[in-house]
Amino acid sequence: MDIEDIKTRVKDVSDRRERYRPDVTMVPERKLNIDPRVIGMFEEANRLVGIDGPAEKLTNMLTQGDSIQKQKLMVASIVGVGGLGKTTLANKMYKKLGGQLFQCQAFVSVSLKPDMKNILCSILRQISRGKCKDGGENDPVEVAIQNIRDCLSDKRYLIVIDDIWDTSAWKILNCALIDNHYGSRVIVTTRNLDVGKFCSNTVRGAVYELEHLSHEDSKTLLYARVFKEGEVINTKLDEEAGRILKRCAGLLACKPRTKAEWDAVYSSIHSGPNKPKDDMETMRVILSLSFSELPSHLKPCLLYLSFFPEDCIINKDSLLSRWVAEGLIDEKHGRKNYYELCERAEGYFVDLVNRSFIQPLEIDLEGIASSCRVHDIILDLLISLSIEENFVVRSDCVELIPFSCKIRRLSLQDNNKKEKIIPEDTVDLSHVRSVIAFGDAFKRMPPLSRFSVLRVLDLDGFPSKNNCPKDLRNLHHLRYLQLRGHLKNEVLEEIGNLQHLQVLDISNASIDAPPASIVNLTNLQSLLVDSSMTMPDGIGKLSLLQIISWVQIAQNTVAELGKLAALRVLCIRRLGYNKSYNKAFVQSLSNLGKLVGLFIDRSGLCSLDGLSDERIPARLKFFRGTSTTFRQLPRWFSKLELLSGLTIAVNKFTQDDLEMLGELPALRFLELQVYENSTVQERVMIDNAQHFQSLEQMKFLHYGGCLMVFAKRVMPMLRKLEFSFQLGKRVGGSLDIGLENLTSLKHVTVKVDCYKAKIMEVENVETMFKAAVRIHPNYATLDPILELSGVREWQMHEGESSDSPAAASDHGRYAICSPIELSPMLDSFLSFAFLWLLLISTFMLGEQF
Known part of the structure; x- marks a missing residue:
């Protein structure tokens, strides 16, 4: 009976549908989604702002080199965040170089989920100039790859692969890119630096990271959009324009050009959901x-x-x-x-x-x-x-959160208002696991008793009128605690009751000493305090402690460091030079077998000698001694096979010390300062090609007459070199240090101490180092920077005293920075300072980077 009833009802519904069917077919309005890159590909060059510099650098990267290098296939990767202008720059190069220098060319977009077969077919259609009309769409991928290789085998080609997201797509495309030694070029754009490096490292190549617009270019773009050509610009708007440049330009186009209106625009654009949709x-x-x-x-x-x-x-x-x-x-x-x-x-x-x-x-x-x-x-x-x-729920957006939702993370923003940040009667805080209060927000936050399952707490000051120190001891689930600002003593004592606490950060707190009760935190694994604080007695009880930063260790507690067998990172200040104290510290150090990082700062003259080969911290990866001088390089450093970064200052440095450092297989970063009082002419020579195999960056500062000289085929990975020397102590010594032998070098910084040096000598140094860079094998393709600057320039002379008019007139000439430029490391994100401006101009107003 029920089934028959259902059938009858279904038939009735069907009849009604036919009876009331409308005569006109309604087609829903569809929003046309266009890939924003399309606009960038067809933007006219004369409408672009700030692109000339990047285009010139990329052109040099693609076209320079000796005759042999020019004939090899090269892959240049343009790296930057989405919307920055990578596609536009690549397309400009495609149009500028394609027809002039290359016999065939192709431009394809890869995107997030690429159809590799269609991409390969598109390349084939473009490079064959229509001869393969179907592009091999009915053939397998391997056939398409072979067809592309056959077509490119005797041609000089330019291919742009736009918006590649991962290395897997590149591996397939790279199979089709034959190196026929005709000087072909490939341009890749990507949002991921690692992907860019991978593409460029597959064959000879380079990575170009897009830089931010200069202030002048940004202002040009802003004023070009807001003002008409030839219109006089009110100088009173400059102050507001500087602030608005980092936010938005498009909104100004329809606003009255007054300081009040522009200030209102700046104030109205802020983080949060209330933004111009x-x-x-x-x-x-x-x-x-x-x-x-x-x-x-x-x-x-x-x-x-x-x-x-x-x-x-x-x-x-x-x-x-x-x-x-x-x-x-x-x-x-x-x-x-x-x-x-x-x-x-x-x-x-x-x-x-x-x-x-x-x-x-x-x-x-x-x-x-x-x-x-x-x-x-x-x-x-x-x-x-x-x-x-x-x-995450922010207090400035809390009105957008449904009452029924469970808040798990709460960010309390300081809005300079006196009312409560969170309505106590309407918001359930019993599920909150993390609370961060910025500025004075903690003064108006709800009582801690409402946060019963809190795991992370970060407050700028404590206590407040809503919270008393006793509230702290009841946070039994707390794992991370950071307290900043002025703290009262009763707050510090309550910290000792947090038995499950793993991280305690009071490095930015205004207190005289860490609480004695912290030695009861047996689960503590990271302790961060201010460098002026001395550790209390009993610190050795914290057997799970893995990180200490930055602390002072008194003589009565230095021995307790040796009990912290789990310690991985130790940062100490003001260690001091005292024989018995140093001996006790070295003894404690010998018990820290898991130590990975050791940082010693502002400790005067120290010594780390005395460790036996069996008791060294063999897992040490980083050692950094800043504002601290050691009598000599500790001999046990030779056993640190995992040491990756070393910063150290020593009183004396010899060729044997250099050989010891060179044998460290994992050393990638080295900063070495030598304070040698001797004025005897010396030099240390790096001439063993097997040494420093992993070194990428090196900083050598010598305050005597010694120089470091590089022989051929040494330091194959060194990319960045900085060194300083005192010219007045180079009595008749050569300044040829062999820069041309560092084949991977990209950046050179030379600092010359001009004390008692002649002006002519300084000029000769400038000339010599510029000449050394010009003959460097990477000069044409990698554009190494030469930064040449002087120290104590006012104390150099030329026969007369340093304060003579002849000498003084030239004193400003020796802070020299070569105009040669290299794409800076990890700089692409700086362009975000003007990203809003770029995006609006690019995709809505027709102006583009």
Whole structure:
């Protein structure tokens, strides 16, 4: 009976549908989605701003070289974030060089999910100039590859492969690119630095990282859009224009040209969901595509950055620790070693940098960034995605969160208002796992008692009127605690009750000494304090401690360091030179068999001698002694087979010391300062081709008369060299150090101490080093930078005293920087300072980078 009833009802519905069918067929309106790269490919060159410089550099990269090098196949990779102008630059080169220098050419776009067969067929159709009309669409991929190779075998070709996302696509395309020694060129554009390097390293090639627009180019682009040609520009707008340049230009086109209106535009554009939808839509599509392409393990780490305010400088180590505490780092094979998880988090960080989502800051000689920043445009996207995914809730967006949702991460922004940040009666905080309060926001935050399952807490000051020190002891699940600003003593004592705490960061707190109760934190694995703090007695009880930074170790506690057998990173300041103290420190060091990084700062004259071969920290990868001088290079350094980065200052350095360092197989970064009082003419020679096989960057500062000389076929990986010497102590000595023998060199910095040197001698140094760079084998293709600068220039002379008019008139001439330019490392993300401007101009107003 039920089945018959259902059949009857279905027939009734069908009859009604036929009875009320409309006569006119309604076609839904469809939005035409056009790939933004299409506009870039057909933009007229005379409408572009700021492209001449990059185009000239890329032209030099593609066309220069000796006769042999010019005949080899070369792959140039243009790297930059989506929307930066890679396609436009590649297309300009394609039009400029294609018809003039090459017999056939092709331009193909790869994109995120490429159809490799169609791409290969497109290349074949273009290079055959229509002779293969079907492009081999009915043939297998291997046949298409062979057809392309046959077609290219006797031709000089130019191929642009636009927007390649991964190495797998390149491996297939590379099979079709034959090196016929006719001087063919391939241009690749990509958003990923690693992919760019891989493509260029497959054959002879180079990576070009797009730079940001100069201030003048940015202003030219801004004024060209807002003002008519020949129109007089009100000088009062310059101040507002400087601030608006980093935000948006398109909105100004329809605004009255007054300071008040421009200031209102600047104030109205801010991070968060209340942004101009039309202007942001195209940009969001571009950046969302990059986000969606991210591996699953990187997405939550990137979304975590939505915690931070606009223009916030984020400490990298702190960020990595938060990722670990939140459980965002994969625990490979179930291992939960804190330091190893931080190492894996470092890899995530580098990956996000290479994908241009994070801008690294304060990069040291070893290429390691100590902090980072997220551009406003990226932050807007992350905030929006976090709201959609309920990943992070910001107090400035809390009104957009449904009452029924469970808040798991809460970012309290300082909005300079006196009202409560979170409505206590409407928002459930019982599921919050992470809280970060910026500025004075902690003063108006809800009581900590409402956060019963908190794992991560970061406050700028404590306590407040809503929170008392006793609230801290009840956070039983807390794993990460960072306290900044002024702290009261009762707060410090409560820290000792957090038995599950793994990371304690009070490095930016205003306190006299760390709390004595921290020795009760038996699960503590990372302790970060201010460098002026001395460790309390009993520090040896923290048997799980893996990271200490930066601390002073008193003589009565130095022996306790040896009990920290799990220690991986030790950062110490003001170690001091005292024989018994140094002996105790070396003894403790001999017990730290797992030590990976040792950093000693501001410790005067020290000695690390006395370690036996059996008790050295054999796993040491990084040693850095800054503002600290050692009597000599410790002999046990010769046993550090894993040492990758070394920064050290010594009183004396010999050829034997150089040989010892050269035998370190993993050494990649070396900064060596020599304070030798002797004025005897000396030099150290690097002449063993088997030494320094892994060294990439080197900094040699000698404050005596010694120079370092490079023989042929040495340091095959050295890319960056910086050295200093005192010219006045080079009595009759040659300054030919053999730069031309460093075949991979890209960047040379020379600092000359001009004290008591003659002006003519300094001029000769300038001439000699410029000549040395010009004869370098990589000069034409790699464009090595020469930076030549003087120190104490006012104290050089030419027969007369240094304050004579003749000498003084020339004193400013010797701070010399060659106009030769090289694409800077990891600089593509700096272009985000003007990305909004570029995107609006490119995709909406017809102006483009």
